[in-house]
Amino acid sequence: xxxxxxxxxxxxxxxxxxxxxxxxxxxxxxDPVETAKLYNAFGADEIVFLDITASYxxxxxxxxxxxxxxxxxxxxxxxxxGMRTTEDFRRMLACGxxxxxxxxxxxxxxxxxxEAAMKFGRQCxxxxxxxxxxxxxxxxxxxxxxxxxxxxxxxxxxxRGEQLGAGEILLTSMDRDGTRAGYDLELTRxxxxxxxxxxxxxxxxxxxxxxxxxxxxxxADAALAASLFHFGIIRMSDLKKYLAERGIPVRTEExxxxxx
Amino acid sequence: xxGVVDYGxxxxxxxxxxxxxxxxxxxxxxxxxxxxxxxxxILPGVGSFGAGMENLERTGxxxxxxxxxxxxxxxxxxxxMQFLLEESEEGGVFRGLGLIGGRVVPFTQGKIPHMGxxxxxxxxxxxxxxxxxxxxxxxxxxxxADVLREDTVGVTEYYRTFAxxxxxxxxxxxxxxxxxxxxxxxxxxxNFMRL
Numbered sequence: 001x002x003x004x005x006x007x008x009x010x011x012x013x014x015x016x017x018x019x020x021x022x023x024x025x026x027x028x029x030x031d032p033v034e035t036a037k038l039y040n041a042f043g044a045d046e047i048v049f050l051d052i053t054a055s056y057x058x059x060x061x062x063x064x065x066x067x068x069x070x071x072x073x074x075x076x077x078x079x080x081x082g083m084r085t086t087e088d089f090r091r092m093l094a095c096g097x098x099x100x101x102x103x104x105x106x107x108x109x110x111x112x113x114x115e116a117a118m119k120f121g122r123q124c125x126x127x128x129x130x131x132x133x134x135x136x137x138x139x140x141x142x143x144x145x146x147x148x149x150x151x152x153x154x155x156x157x158x159x160r161g162e163q164l165g166a167g168e169i170l171l172t173s174m175d176r177d178g179t180r181a182g183y184d185l186e187l188t189r190x191x192x193x194x195x196x197x198x199x200x201x202x203x204x205x206x207x208x209x210x211x212x213x214x215x216x217x218x219x220a221d222a223a224l225a226a227s228l229f230h231f232g233i234i235r236m237s238d239l240k241k242y243l244a245e246r247g248i249p250v251r252t253e254e255x256x257x258x259x260x
Numbered sequence: 261x262x263g264v265v266d267y268g269x270x271x272x273x274x275x276x277x278x279x280x281x282x283x284x285x286x287x288x289x290x291x292x293x294x295x296x297x298x299x300x301x302i303l304p305g306v307g308s309f310g311a312g313m314e315n316l317e318r319t320g321x322x323x324x325x326x327x328x329x330x331x332x333x334x335x336x337x338x339x340x341m342q343f344l345l346e347e348s349e350e351g352g353v354f355r356g357l358g359l360i361g362g363r364v365v366p367f368t369q370g371k372i373p374h375m376g377x378x379x380x381x382x383x384x385x386x387x388x389x390x391x392x393x394x395x396x397x398x399x400x401x402x403x404x405a406d407v408l409r410e411d412t413v414g415v416t417e418y419y420r421t422f423a424x425x426x427x428x429x430x431x432x433x434x435x436x437x438x439x440x441x442x443x444x445x446x447x448x449x450x451n452f453m454r455l
Contacts, residue, residue, distance in 0.1 A: 001417055002370075003377040003396060040442060045377055045398075071277050076398055076440050096274060098400075098440060121306055123373050123400045167373060198375050221371065251377040251396040257443040 003251045004215045004243070005045040005222035006236060007200060008229045010035055011052045012081075015061025017230075018052065032065050036073045039229070042236040044075065045251055048101070048170075048224060051081030052145065063095050070096020080128055080170070089116045093124060101126040101170055104143040107150060107157075110164055117165030126200075127166035129154055131187060132174040139187055146174050154187070155194050162195040169199045170224070176204025180228070183210055188218035200224050208234060208242045215248055262286040262453065263298030265325060265340075267315040269307035275337065278439040278449050292324050300452065301328060305339025309350040309364060309403070312339055316357075326357055333430045333455045334359075335387075341426060341433030342405060350403050359431045362407035362423070369419035373402045378416050380424050380436070385413035387425065387432055389451045395444045397436035399424070405435060 011018050016030040036047050049069070051062050066079055079092050080101030089100050106113050106127055116125045130146045131139040131154035139154035158169050171191050173184035183204045192199040198221035201214045205225040214220045228234050240250045262279050264272050264286055272288050279286040286302075287294055295301065303325060305312070316322040325334060336344045345356045348364035356364070367374060377396040380388075399416070407423035414425030416435070426433040432452065438445035 001378070002374065002399075005376050070274060071281065074274075074278055074281070074439055074446055075442055076400075076437075094273065096277065098274075121308070123375065123402075124306075168375065196371055197373075198371050221376065257390070257447050 001249045003045070003249045004220075005200075006211070006239060006250070007046045007048055007222055007224040008039050008044050008236075009048040009050055009202070009224050009226040011050050011226060012062065012065065013051075013053050015065050033068045033072060036069050036075075036077075039236070040073050040075055043240060043252065044236055046076040046078065046222070047073065048078045048080065050101075051079075053081070063091065066092060066097050067095040078126060078170075080126070084112070086112070086115050086119055089120055089124070093120060097124075099124045099126050099168065101128040103128040103130065104145075106161070107141065107143050107152065110160070113161060113164040113166050117167070122165045122167035125166050126168045126170050127158070127161035128170040128172070129158055129161070130172050130174050133184075133187070142174060155190050158191050159194045162197050166197065168197055169195060171199055171201060173203040177202070179204055180206025182206060183214035183218055183220070183223070185213055185218040188214055188220050192219035192221070198222065205234075208239050211239060212243060212246055212248065215243070261298045263295040263301045264288040265295065265301055265303045265321055266290040267312060267319065267321055269312055269315065272304050274437075274439045275302055275304050275449075278446060279453065282446060282450050282453065284453050290319055290321060292320075295324070295328075299332065300455065301325060301332060301334045302452075303334060303336040303340035303343060305337050305341065305343070307339060309339065309342060309348040309356075310352060310354045313343060313348075313354050313356065316343065322357060326359065329359055329429070329431050331430065333432065333452065335452050336431075336433035337439070338401060338435060338437055341435055342403065344426065344431055344433045345405055345407065348403065360407060360411045360426045360428055360433060362405055362411065362426075364403045365406050366403050367418065373400055374404075374418045375400045377441075378418060378424075378436075380414040380416055382412075383414045383425070385425060385427050385432065386455060387427070387434070387448055387451050388414065391444055391447050391451075397424070397434075397438065397441040397445060399436045401435060405433075
């Protein structure tokens with residue numbers, strides 16, 4: 001039985017973690033590599049690095065961040081923000097990323113999904129979708145970090161993304177993001193039922209039961225959160241125990257290997 | 261020294277980084293001249309079976325790896341494990357190296373790719389020394405290996421039971437990514453380094 005994944009998201013600006021992670025054990029709360037190492041020790045199943053400035057070309061600190069992270073953190077690493085071309089894919093994968101999340105660039109040039117999937121395999125192409133509920137009870141897709149509304153229907157776009165070659169969907173509810181009111185279960189469930197590839201739910205986690213809900217009723221394959229984990233409001237180990245006790249398959253690693 | 265066989269596809273550095281993290285040395289190369297000095301070989305894997313085998317055949321690496329496997333431990337990872345089998349149905353029917361008995365066939369149920377953490381059980385290999393049976397590893401694959409029982413040294417459930425670890429003589433293979441499977445994965449890499 002495959003486990004449901006719990007994924008911390010590190011929001012980066014100029015190569016530093018923003019909204020600093022306040023774990024006492026961190027000597028440098030802004031260093032994404034130190035933070036990722038800590039999440040590895042806590043039992044995170046995967047780590048997402050999101051460049052929220054997403055405006056760079058060429059010399060970005062992200063290349064170096066991922067290169068350093070992959071030398072010390074042996075978990076799947078996903079990178080998002082500003083990835084626009086297959087050359088960006090090639091270079092970031094060579095730095096040690098396992099998956100690349102594309103959002104605005106894929107909306108503007110859907111062929112990017114197909115080309116990247118052909119060149120590097122669909123398993124490394126994550127389609128990130130920012131969705132916001134409209135008056136008709138559907139969800140619109142937004143780009144540029146949620147600043148610009150598009151004409152795309154979120155569920156249709158997700159379905160098309162799969163057809164184009166995406167291997168996974170990272171779905172953020174803009175209505176719930178930052179509210180801690182729980183994930184958008186309806187949106188997540190509709191998306192998960194629309195495609196045959198995994199869906200990562202994002203936006204709105206506030207308590208442990210929200211994870212339970214989105215992984216059951218929401219039919220998500222994975223759940224992502226940022227500040228909730230960073231601020232220590234929910235500890236990864238507690239959350240996994242909570243979910244396991246309620247019958248959700250999660251990875252709990254026994255500490256039999258010693259510390260590095 | 262571990263030789264990571266470079267057949268021109270995918271990210272080969274993660275395996276090298278894991279070996280180096282564990283204090284070992286690894287060289288990534290397609291040249292027998294470099295690989296000859298290695299006492300172990302790793303065949304990593306990302307990409308498609310047909311294109312990968314074509315590269316291995318064209319560069320002579322298929323014959324090279326097969327020859328070295330007579331007296332050198334070889335570890336195939338993910339697609340690298342699948343290359344070890346007799347044939348694959350991915351995108352047609354392609355011959356593999358035939359070092360392990362079995363064939364590669366597609367998943368037909370559940371979300372595909374099988375992506376995420378899943379348990380490996382019925383472990384019976386030195387690769388799993390110190391790793392509890394049922395430990396989870398990170399998988400990403402759309403095809404699975406249907407392997408002879410005697411060559412299967414670990415199994416996983418995903419809508420069916422499949423061989424997630426294989427071994428025959430000096431040849432080892434794991435369907436999951438030990439280099440992406442946290443401490444348990446590093447332990448497996450360490451075990452291979454110590455063979």
